[in-house]
Amino acid sequence: MALPPDYHMHTPLCHHASGEPIDYARRALEVGLTEIGFSDHSPMMRDDFDDWRMFNSQLDEYVEKVRRAQREFPQLTIRLALEVDYLPGHEDWIRDLAARHPWDYFIGSVHYVSEDWAIDNPNKLSEWKKRDSFEVWTIYFDLLTRAAETGLFEIIGHADLPKKFGHRPTGDCTPLYERFLTAAKRHNCAIELNTAGLRKDCKEIYPSRQILELAFEKNVPITFGSDAHAPGEVGMNFAEAIQLARVVGYKECWKLAARKREMVRF
Numbered sequence: 181m182a183l184p185p186d187y188h189m190h191t192p193l194c195h196h197a198s199g200e201p202i203d204y205a206r207r208a209l210e211v212g213l214t215e216i217g218f219s220d221h222s223p224m225m226r227d228d229f230d231d232w233r234m235f236n237s238q239l240d241e242y243v244e245k246v247r248r249a250q251r252e253f254p255q256l257t258i259r260l261a262l263e264v265d266y267l268p269g270h271e272d273w274i275r276d277l278a279a280r281h282p283w284d285y286f287i288g289s290v291h292y293v294s295e296d297w298a299i300d301n302p303n304k305l306s307e308w309k310k311r312d313s314f315e316v317w318t319i320y321f322d323l324l325t326r327a328a329e330t331g332l333f334e335i336i337g338h339a340d341l342p343k344k345f346g347h348r349p350t351g352d353c354t355p356l357y358e359r360f361l362t363a364a365k366r367h368n369c370a371i372e373l374n375t376a377g378l379r380k381d382c383k384e385i386y387p388s389r390q391i392l393e394l395a396f397e398k399n400v401p402i403t404f405g406s407d408a409h410a411p412g413e414v415g416m417n418f419a420e421a422i423q424l425a426r427v428v429g430y431k432e433c434w435k436l437a438a439r440k441r442e443m444v445r446f
């Protein structure tokens with residue numbers, strides 16, 4: 181059976197990934213993928229917001245890099261997307277971005293739990309000592325819920341990113357997960373099975389099996405993503421992700437084109 185599309189990969193424009201889109205595309209064909217999507221970190225309203233994304237002025241260059249890969253590998257379906265940071269108050273900016281190019285989808289990701297703390301930033305690990313992990317999970321899932329409710333995203337990225345460095349919530353998060361997944365379903369948002377977690381200290385796919393089971397119960401659609409930051413990571417650990425999805429009960433995932441959803445078997 182065909183591999184599901186890998187909808188989460190980056191480009192060197194974000195300053196922490198290597199390899200051009202053509203290299204990712206070549207690798208995708210090697211590992212047997214028939215469809216991929218580029219979803220590099222989108223620009224923020226201010227270019228000095230942080231240092232791990234393309235500048236606003238580079239958006240056209242980004243699109244051109246993806247177009248070049250499409251021209252070079254016509255036998256591979258290559259989607260054009262962005263991984264957009266959700267922060268409250270950024271909705272108009274995200275709408276502006278959406279209008280600038282014919283995107284296939286947006287992944288809405290929460291990295292920032294406050295304007296100056298991206299929880300996945302290894303340089304900010306000391307922030308964890310100042311907070312209780314349950315509080316971080318609570319803030320994080322509240323932001324994810326709000327992200328889903330904006331209706332600006334087809335996919336919500338790495339839903340339990342706070343576990344990246346091995347932190348675990350100190351209380352039962354089931355109600356937080358339920359609330360987020362209910363919002364995702366209501367606003368027609370998929371969650372992604374993101375295999376990058378297997379390459380991090382948590383050694384686990386994002387999201388956890390518990391969250392995925394709740395998602396299946398609520399009929400929340402899924403997509404798959406490697407979150408590749410290098411060509412060698414394209415399609416990485418997809419066998420594990422597919423197995424996890426199947427064990428939980430999923431047989432179908434979404435394909436996306438021109439911001440339209442289509443359910444397909446995997």
Ligand code: ZN
Pocket residue numbers: 190194196221409
């Ligand atoms: Zn990144």
Ligand code: FE
Pocket residue numbers: 263289291337338
């Ligand atoms: Fe991310």
Ligand code: FE
Pocket residue numbers: 188189190219263407
């Ligand atoms: Fe990413």
Ligand code: ZN
Pocket residue numbers: 263337338407
């Ligand atoms: Zn990511």
